[in-house]
Amino acid sequence: MDHSEIPSRSTYLNGFFLAVVLTAIPFGIVWAELLTGTAAYVVIAVAAVLQVMVHLVFFLHMNFKSTPGENMFFLAFAGVLICIMVGGSLWIMIDLHHRMM
Amino acid sequence: MTNTLQQEAVLAHEEQKSLEAREFGFWVYLMTDAIIFALLFATYVVLSNNSAAGPTAKELFDLRHTASETALLLLSSLTFGFATIAMHEDRAGQVVKWLVISVGLGLGFLAMELVEFYGMIQKGAGPEVSGFLSAFFTLVGTHGLHVAFGSIGIFVMIGQVLSKGLTLPVRSRLIRLGLFWHFLDIVWIGIFSVVYLPGVM
Numbered sequence: 090m091d092h093s094e095i096p097s098r099s100t101y102l103n104g105f106f107l108a109v110v111l112t113a114i115p116f117g118i119v120w121a122e123l124l125t126g127t128a129a130y131v132v133i134a135v136a137a138v139l140q141v142m143v144h145l146v147f148f149l150h151m152n153f154k155s156t157p158g159e160n161m162f163f164l165a166f167a168g169v170l171i172c173i174m175v176g177g178s179l180w181i182m183i184d185l186h187h188r189m190m
Numbered sequence: 191m192t193n194t195l196q197q198e199a200v201l202a203h204e205e206q207k208s209l210e211a212r213e214f215g216f217w218v219y220l221m222t223d224a225i226i227f228a229l230l231f232a233t234y235v236v237l238s239n240n241s242a243a244g245p246t247a248k249e250l251f252d253l254r255h256t257a258s259e260t261a262l263l264l265l266s267s268l269t270f271g272f273a274t275i276a277m278h279e280d281r282a283g284q285v286v287k288w289l290v291i292s293v294g295l296g297l298g299f300l301a302m303e304l305v306e307f308y309g310m311i312q313k314g315a316g317p318e319v320s321g322f323l324s325a326f327f328t329l330v331g332t333h334g335l336h337v338a339f340g341s342i343g344i345f346v347m348i349g350q351v352l353s354k355g356l357t358l359p360v361r362s363r364l365i366r367l368g369l370f371w372h373f374l375d376i377v378w379i380g381i382f383s384v385v386y387l388p389g390v391m
Contacts, residue, residue: 096275096278104268105267108264109264112379112382115382116260116387129391130388137379137380137383140379141376141379144379145376149369149373160214160217163217164221167221167222167224174232175228175231175232178232179236
């Protein structure tokens, strides 16, 4: 989304470096079995959310200055829809699963 | 004379505006695509334990294979970024070079995915075996299909840069294709975090 400034090589390289680190952490933890159970899931989830944000900022050049407001609005709207539909589906199905046991 | 110049300026301005509108439209499409993937993720999470006495995720997934696929896709995102920079610097030759590298990495990813799918089906773990495998092939296959279409898009844009040069419409298409390509890498983060890593734990 380059509407004003031109992205630089260092932007992409910094993003790439951060993405590699945020990929290596969850892979390393699962590979070496450093953490198990809930702790491992938390690390995987946090690393994934951080890496999505790294991609949005460094590769898609989203920011609050130059990105048009409509694009931000639709990103937020999609986020809300995803939370309602995915969260709701999982809530109902996992609850159902417990009751069927 | 000044009249035609003014007309040209107005036309250039209109073209710019219409290309910006297309970029916004493409962004809306990407967000709807994100919702499709999110629901496929939800379906997978619900069904991931329903292996119907068939093979389970732990028996099927190979973390080294997944790590290589991740590396290929992430590298191709980086090289597409370099193509975008070359486009801003008006260097058509460099744009083509980086696009060729990006599509090569993308096709490498697709080849690895097909090898994985083929191996699973050979082992009797095709999509018809269990709810878990149906959801797996639907989610990962949909992503692979997107990468395949993205690769076709890159081939088309290589042709357009070579034949038309870096005109305003070609630049706009390259930017939109770049959005698509980076978006697919974001979906892949979800796939290895939701499917492969918890699968082998």
